[in-house]
Amino acid sequence: DSGVTQTPKHLITATGQRVTLRCSPRSGDLSVYWYQQSLDQGLQFLIQYYNGEERAKGNILERFSAQQFPDLHSELNLSSLELGDSALYFCASSAAGGGQETQYFGPGTRLLVL
């Protein structure tokens, strides 16, 4: 158990819909990362937050947005969903977001868009 929790574990929805994925980091970790894992693109970094502020952006679509709340949990919002958004979405946390730190991964949310 990494100490990172993600809900829900599975999500099935239709094209055009909007969903919210939730992540609670390990106790004491200030930095949260979101990654997308798909068969064709592999593991891709989406976005990073540190102590409530956006720190870095990766290959995140404009239809996707995220935030980190004062209690440090984070939410990833996916809107106008397309079939190609079906993937496993991981949240990871680290102490302070340094490049040398270990990132601890949650179990993921599997999203299926029909």
Add this chain to the structure above:
Amino acid sequence: AQSVTQLDSQVPVFEEAPVELRCNYSSSVSVYLFWYVQYPNQGLQLLLKYLSGSTLVKGINGFEAEFNKSQTSFHLRKPSVHISDTAEYFCAVTRSNSGYALNFGKGTSLLVTP
């Protein structure tokens, strides 16, 4: 820019045999290097990481990796594998000059058979 190349997408091996999973990276700046493992239907778990110092790094579950700066490689090895090592293995880098996210290779699927 930086990229990570995992040279083998699948590696089949017999139980108790040695294994090497290859990883090459390209980067114009110093990097930190990581190997993560993903067991079926689970999140990613850190096996080991190279930050600086000794080029031979030991990790969990009997794995080790050697950093070779001249060949820009970070190959993962285990002298004797078990059935339970069957999993997906990911090599990743972060840049040393800022707290950025993990940049992953495409992964190597290790299949250990009796």
